[in-house]
Amino acid sequence: MAYTEEELKKELETKEYEYGFYTDIESDTLPIGLNEDIVRAISKKKNEPQWMTDWRLEAFSHWKQMEEPEWANVTYKKPDFQAISYYSAPVSKPKYDSLDEVDPELLDTFKRLGISLDEQKKLAGVAVDVVMDSVSVATSFKKTLGEKGIIFCSISEAIQNHPELVKKYLGTVVPQKDNFYAALNSAVFSDGSFCYIPKGVRCPMELSTYFRINQAGTGQFERTLVIADESSYVSYLEGCTAPTRDENQLHAAVVELIAMDDAEIKYSTVQNWFPGDKEGKGGVFNFVTKRGLCENRAKISWTQVETGSAVTWKYPSCVLKGDNSVGEFYSIAVTNNYQQADTGTKMIHLGKNTKSTIISKGISAGRSQNSYRGLVQVHGRAENARNFSQCDSLLMGNQCGAHTFPYIETKNKTAQIEHEATTSKIGEDQIFYCNQRGIDTEKAIALIVNGFSKEVLNKLPMEFAVEAQKLLEISLEGSVG
């Protein structure tokens, strides 16, 4: 019998009473709850240098004084932060012995996403007895990167092997006390990715966490740091599109991007964590802080396809610090059943001639609520700043909601800011038209949704776009009765 997290938590709680509270840093899972000792224990387990431990403790002291934000257009039962275990060693033992033991519904989704059998096993946590393709791919992949001087590893490895880089840049874009969840992440982050592209290097392939061998499953508190040195380029893909049915309830990740002069970072995400069931039970809370810093003439593009999680709270942002720098945000957010998403971006124009583009596509179905929240801020020094924002919402049925909260603040008269917004509904006449051409209703919805999202899908790397399309179809299945 599989445990739900609730049951597990209950059991842990009773255990705690049974044996009393103690911190055993030798064990693989720390006891539930959060205090300074736990933060130290996490750092010690990861064999971190003193400066890292101090950094975490500083974050923790900020977090203690902060309150969970309530301004987002979402309602949920706040997590009990003292009821969570903040460290769990990666599970080395497979969960299942064969695919037969895995939830058939999950396997069916894998199949429809076109995921190979070996990969299915890996994702579902089944023991794999053959050497998987991806391992050998990863080896040759690492070699190519190494030749170019590119560093791509887990953040834990980076702390050990490249402390000078981590120390210099960690927390420079998202400071420890930036917000409640960022502070929490800074104190307890378990692992994540680190990437450094040297000066003038164009990364020859899409960097994907998928290729990282030690990626045994994403942590609850992931930390990512991407540094693109002067005149370099990197395209980074986050998340695997496979629906790893993560049972962690709360995810609070932090992603920091640094694009130095003339550098470009393209960051693509496809997120499809467990959204909860049709009645709105369960599902992941996804409270993420993502921000990029652009120096002179640098460019950062965020592209995201959000179909999962019960509650999403996420605003990938760009700080356009350097003159002539460019920030872009392309987003598709799909909510179905009882999902809630409050997502958008912040474009902070500090430098002269800075440009930003925001294209947001929200699709709501079922009884879900989908909000775009965006801030365009032009500072006094930012001569000739430009922004173009387009927020389109598509509604399916009459029990869902779409909301747009655009904030514009400008302190410079030369700024040009445009905002366009549309709301449309999938019409019965559109469906009937497709039906009459031999296209059934599910397929018709997929077609209409894909058309609606095309401008954003086009921004994704090819193979990612194909999977994202399939995901859109799957997440909207059964949304029109």
Place this chain on the structure above:
Amino acid sequence: MLRIENLHASVEDKEILKGINLDVKPGEIHAIMGPNGSGKSTLSSVIAGNEDFEVTKGNIEFLGEDIGELAPEDRAHKGLFLSFQYPVEIPGVSVTNFIKTAINETRRAKGLEDMPANEMLKMIREKSELLEIDRKFLSRSLNEGFSGGEKKRNEIFQMAMLEPKLAILDETDSGLDIDALRIVANGVNKLKSKDNAVVVITHYQRLLEYIVPDFVHVLLNGRIVKSGGKELAFELEEKGYDWIKQEVEV
């Protein structure tokens, strides 16, 4: 091919079709004419399976099978095509992508593989030439920003691609200038064979100068009140619908 018997249909409890009888055989062209509000468009919607209308009595047989309970897409898979009076817009979906999806969904329903890309391209090229369609047109979003003429030409293009057994053209002539009308009509005529059939629904006789019907039916107040050969269309054009109304009342 199509046999309609004593068909009654209503929308929101208002009866619109009040006992239609129609028999269309392969190779035939039928015209259904009538004034506004006589039930012409309702008839085409009901045949195509639009669930906004409730069939209260009678039956519709297509290729010897009762299709009254079939979903619209299943009727389409059997070879039934409706050219819409008001084709809908689907932003972001190109004409090519739409027709590709329609063809492959129909093939899948028959247990066939998707049409190979080169075959599809060849067919698109042939049919677009037949209907004098500029290839650039095919990459535009379906019906978005199309002129009236472009919309109707696009309908006939889809019909050419799907090669239906029975095509119902609902007010295809409305919104067309004379050149577009000729192109559309020529397209229909070229696609016509002894194995398929066409039902033209129109208010005016104009289109029938180009697509010459074998039979003309006059629809009035939900019933076919008069049927005849193509000369009936000319008579209607000349005298209007009033004389038929009077005849019926007598």
